Amino acid sequence: MQLHQSSWPEIDAYLQRSKGIIVPIGSTEQHGPNGLLGTDAICPEVIARRAGDASGILIGPTFNVGQAQHHLAFPGTISLRPSTMIAAIYDWTASLTRHGFERIYWFNGHGGNIATINAAFSEIYGDWSLKRAGANTQPVRCFLRNWWELGGVGDLCRQLFPVGEGSHATASEVSVTYAAYPDAVKQVEMTPKIAPNGPILDADDYRRRFPDGRIGSDPSQATAEKGEKIIAAASKALVGDFERFLAAN
Numbered sequence: 001m002q003l004h005q006s007s008w009p010e011i012d013a014y015l016q017r018s019k020g021i022i023v024p025i026g027s028t029e030q031h032g033p034n035g036l037l038g039t040d041a042i043c044p045e046v047i048a049r050r051a052g053d054a055s056g057i058l059i060g061p062t063f064n065v066g067q068a069q070h071h072l073a074f075p076g077t078i079s080l081r082p083s084t085m086i087a088a089i090y091d092w093t094a095s096l097t098r099h100g101f102e103r104i105y106w107f108n109g110h111g112g113n114i115a116t117i118n119a120a121f122s123e124i125y126g127d128w129s130l131k132r133a134g135a136n137t138q139p140v141r142c143f144l145r146n147w148w149e150l151g152g153v154g155d156l157c158r159q160l161f162p163v164g165e166g167s168h169a170t171a172s173e174v175s176v177t178y179a180a181y182p183d184a185v186k187q188v189e190m191t192p193k194i195a196p197n198g199p200i201l202d203a204d205d206y207r208r209r210f211p212d213g214r215i216g217s218d219p220s221q222a223t224a225e226k227g228e229k230i231i232a233a234a235s236k237a238l239v240g241d242f243e244r245f246l247a248a249n
Contacts, residue, residue, distance in 0.1 A: 001052050003060045011099070014058050019102040020246045021058045022238070023092065024048045025117065026109035027066035030074035032169030032195075032214040034188040034222070036177045037076045038064065040110035043173050044147050046180040048107050050235035057242060063092065063106075066113040070200050073207035082116045089120035090127075097140045105242050108146045109173075117144050143245050148172070150237035153230065160226045164194045166217025168210075172230055174219040179227030187220075194218045 003011065003021070026041030036042065041064035052059035068079040080088070093104055106117055121142045128139045148154055157165060157172040165171055178185045195214035200206060 001056055001058045002049065003058060006058075011058070015100045018058070018246070019100060020105065020242065021060050021096060021101050021103070022048050022052070022105045022107050022242060023060040023063060024107045024109070025063040025066065025089075025113060027068045027113065028064060028076070028078040029066075029068035029071040029110070030077050030169075030213045031174065032217070032219055033190070033212050034186040034219055035169045035174045035213075036181070036184055039169075039173050039177050040066070042109075042180055043176045044107045044109040046176060047147055047231055047234045047238060050231055051238040051242070054235065055239045057239065060092075060096075063088070066110050067116045068110070068112060070112070070203055070206045071213070072203040074213055082119065085113075085116045086120040086123055089117065090123050093120075093124055093140060093142065101140070102138050103141050103143070103246055105143045105145065105245055107238070108144055111146070111167075114144070114146070141245075145238075145241060147234055147238075150234050150241055152237055153234045156230060156233050160229065161221055164216075164218030164221060166195060166215055166219075167197070168215035168217065169195075169213055169219050170217050171219045171221040172226075174222035175224065175227030176230050177227070178222055178224040179231055182224050185224065190214070190218055190220045193220075 024044035026044055028037055031039040041062050045062045048059045051057060065078050065080055067082055067085055068077055071077040072079055096104060124142060161171040195217055197216040198209045
């Protein structure tokens with residue numbers, strides 16, 4: 001069930017049976033010479049859509065621009081300041097809780113978002129602690145899960161790509177986008193075959209260390225068929241993970 005494809009009466013009816021929602025969150029940033037700029041938003045969006053269609057879980061709109069300043073030396077990247085992103089997450093959460101949502105599961109596709117998302121949670125909980133003591137409404141609970149950390153997904157990715165998975169512009173994430181958008185598949189020879197590893201600092205330093213944008217990866221291995229396997233496994237795991245979040249005290 002997609003929020004953007006629902007009417008307000010349908011959301012009102014959903015809230016009678018569930019107070020939880022999944023919000024895909026990602027980034028718009030370079031993903032090497034054959035990866036899509038929307039990769040980190042597309043991956044959680046596609047997996048969540050599959051999970052929502054199968055289970056009836058409500059899937060919110062994708063928060064598709066994140067904390068990506070270190071990629072700004074590559075054309076097409078769009079980044080938020082951490083303070084801007086925290087404020088936006090806070091406002092999304094406040095809007096949802098205003099309607100009665102109590103459990104918000106942020107389904108993340110970009111490692112660079114993690115610290116900022118957790119800081120946003122601290123702002124949300126801090127506001128509740130400081131201003132809402134004694135209120136009759138239930139406090140909101142937020143949860144962060146990276147899609148590649150869902151049960152069994154990491155093992156599957158390592159089986160599919162035992163060499164050259166890497167940590168950015170990975171073969172697995174590019175495969176997921178190719179499964180979602182097969183017309184966007186790009187055949188690019190990688191030089192070197194497996195990209196180097198190293199630290200991530202500012203944008204210009206990143207471009208100097210990793211000229212084509214990859215870190216430790218060989219995404220030329222990516223295929224739509226392998227991406228479909230990842231989506232199927234991840235969407236099934238997501239349903240179970242979300243249900244456990246709803247049931248937790």
